[in-house]
Amino acid sequence: MPELGTDARPLRVAIVGSGPSGFYAAEALLLKSDASVLVDMFDRLPTPYGLVRGGVAPDHPKIKSVIRVYDRIAASDGFSFLGNVFVGRDIHVAELIQHYDALIFACGAETDNPLNLPGEDLPGSHTATEFVGWYNGHPDYTDCTFDLSCDSAVIIGQGNVAVDVARILATPVDALRTTDIAQHALDVLAGSNVKDIYLIGRRGPVQAKFTPPELKELGQLDDCRPVVIPGELEIDPVSQAELDDPAGSKSGKNLNLLREFASRPAGTTSKRCHIRFFNSPVELKGTDRLDTVVLERNRLEGEPFHQRAVGTGLTEELPCGILFRSVGYRGLPIPGVPFDPRTGTFPNREGRIEHSGEAVPGLYAVGWIKRGPSGIIGNNKPDSQETVRALLADSGQLPPCPTPDSAAVRQLLASRGVRVVGYDEWRIIDAAEVERGRPKGKPREKFVRVTDMLAALP
Ligand code: NAP
Numbered sequence: 001m002p003e004l005g006t007d008a009r010p011l012r013v014a015i016v017g018s019g020p021s022g023f024y025a026a027e028a029l030l031l032k033s034d035a036s037v038l039v040d041m042f043d044r045l046p047t048p049y050g051l052v053r054g055g056v057a058p059d060h061p062k063i064k065s066v067i068r069v070y071d072r073i074a075a076s077d078g079f080s081f082l083g084n085v086f087v088g089r090d091i092h093v094a095e096l097i098q099h100y101d102a103l104i105f106a107c108g109a110e111t112d113n114p115l116n117l118p119g120e121d122l123p124g125s126h127t128a129t130e131f132v133g134w135y136n137g138h139p140d141y142t143d144c145t146f147d148l149s150c151d152s153a154v155i156i157g158q159g160n161v162a163v164d165v166a167r168i169l170a171t172p173v174d175a176l177r178t179t180d181i182a183q184h185a186l187d188v189l190a191g192s193n194v195k196d197i198y199l200i201g202r203r204g205p206v207q208a209k210f211t212p213p214e215l216k217e218l219g220q221l222d223d224c225r226p227v228v229i230p231g232e233l234e235i236d237p238v239s240q241a242e243l244d245d246p247a248g249s250k251s252g253k254n255l256n257l258l259r260e261f262a263s264r265p266a267g268t269t270s271k272r273c274h275i276r277f278f279n280s281p282v283e284l285k286g287t288d289r290l291d292t293v294v295l296e297r298n299r300l301e302g303e304p305f306h307q308r309a310v311g312t313g314l315t316e317e318l319p320c321g322i323l324f325r326s327v328g329y330r331g332l333p334i335p336g337v338p339f340d341p342r343t344g345t346f347p348n349r350e351g352r353i354e355h356s357g358e359a360v361p362g363l364y365a366v367g368w369i370k371r372g373p374s375g376i377i378g379n380n381k382p383d384s385q386e387t388v389r390a391l392l393a394d395s396g397q398l399p400p401c402p403t404p405d406s407a408a409v410r411q412l413l414a415s416r417g418v419r420v421v422g423y424d425e426w427r428i429i430d431a432a433e434v435e436r437g438r439p440k441g442k443p444r445e446k447f448v449r450v451t452d453m454l455a456a457l458p
Helices: 019-030 069-075 093-099 130-137 158-169 183-190 214-220 238-245 247-263 377-394 404-416 424-438 450-455
Strands: 011-016 037-041 079-083 102-105 125-127 154-158 196-198 224-229 271-276 279-285 292-301 308-319 321-325 351-357 358-365
Touching: 011 019, 011 093, 019 069, 019 377, 019 450, 037 183, 037 292, 069 079, 079 404, 079 424, 093 102, 102 377, 125 130, 125 158, 130 158, 130 321, 154 158, 154 308, 154 424, 158 196, 158 214, 158 271, 183 238, 196 279, 214 247, 238 247, 279 308, 358 377
Parallel strands: 011 037, 011 102, 037 079, 102 358, 125 321, 154 196, 154 321, 196 271, 224 271
Antiparallel strands: 279 292, 292 308, 351 358
C-alpha cells in the first residue's frame, strides 16, 4: 500500500463546512504543505463562505472582500466543493470515513445560547442569530418575522453581534439600500418605528466584549446618537487594574469612546442608542406579546479579568416591544462525532477530536466548533493551521480509508436524490445574484431560498 500523502496515494480529506476556518484548513492542506492532498469541501447550503456570507453585516463590505482569498483557494488543484449536502442527514460520518482518510469539521456554532428566563418565548423575543440570518438572506431565516412597529428595542449582550444588530436597527434605511442586505429585510426596516435601542451589558464598560472600531461606528450614525449614563462609567479598583494591564488596552479604547459619547450634548436625532452597563434581564413580561423587560442591577465580584456580575436585588422595568438575545453562539452536535454539550464544541486537543480523552483517529476540528465562538475571521487562520499540522503529523499512522473515491460519494448522494452543487455552479448562482442586484445599485440580491438557488442553475 503506497504511503498516504504521496502522488501514488494522495491524502483524502473531507472538510465539513465552507466558512473561513474550512477555507483556511483547505489552504494549509493544499497550498502550504508538501503532501499530495485532495480536499472535498461539503456545505449544507449551495453557497459557500459560512458567516462571511450569512453573518458579516451588509454594511461591512470590506470584511467580505476576504472571499477573494477563498476563491483562490477553491481554484487550487485538488479542491472540490460539494454544496447542498447536509453531513449527518444526506450522508453520515460513518459513510464519509469509508471514502476519506480524515474529516475536518469546520461547521461553526450554528445556534445561540438561551437566557433561560421567564417570558423568553413570548412573541417579540428573538435571538440575534435569527435577525442576523434574516437580514443577510440565510435560507434558514427567510420566513422569520420581526415586528418593528414598536418604539423601543432591547438587545441583551454587548459583543460585536449585539453591536451589529443595534447598528442595523439604527442606520437610516437609505444607507442600507446599496448593500447586499436581503430585500425582505430592507422592506421591513423601511417601515420601522424603532427610536430607542438599548444595548444591555451585565458587567461594566471595561468588561464589554465589543471592539473599539465597532463601538466607534455607533457614534457615527446619521440621525442616531449614542446615550451613555456617566455614572455607569465610574471605574472600581479591580476594573482599573484590568485597564492598567497591557491586556486591557482594548477596554481602555472602548472607555475613551464611551466617555466621549457621555460628554455629547443632548441632541434632536430621531433615534437613540442607549449603551447600558451592570444590568441583567431577569424576566420578560407581556400578555399576548413582549412589552417589558425587567432588569436587575448588578455589581461585580472577583479578581481582575475574572469579575462576575452579581445581582443586587434592585430592579428596573424597561418598556420594550422587541428584544434580541445576543449572548453568544453554540455549536450543534453531528451524529457520530463526540460533542461536549457544556461548551457546544467537539472536544479536541490541538484540533484532534477526542472521546474520553483519547484522540479519535481521522477526526479533526477547526474554527468555532473547535474553540468556541470567539475571535474575528483572521483568528481562524492560525487555528486551522494548528489542526492541519496535527493532521499531517498523524498521516503516517492514519488508517487509509477503504474506498478512496469521490465518485462513489457522489453516486451515493445521487442515489439519495441529493443535488450536489459544485464550485462552478456556485459561480453561476453568484453571477445571477450580482445580476439581480444591478438594477437596484446593490452588489447582489441574494437568493433567500435553496429552491431559487437551484432554479438558477442550468
Ligand atoms: P461575545 O463577543 O462572546 O459576546 C457575548 C455577550 O453576551 C457578552 O457581552 C456577554 O457578557 C453576554 N452574555 C453572555 N451570557 C449572558 C447572560 N446570561 N446574560 C447577559 N449577558 C450575557 O459573542 P458575539 O457577540 O456573539 O460574537 C461572537 C464572536 O464574533 C466574537 O469574537 C465577535 O468579536 C465576533 N464578531 C466580530 C464582528 C466584527 O469583527 N465586526 C462582528 C460580529 C461578531 P459577559 O462578557 O459578561 O460574558
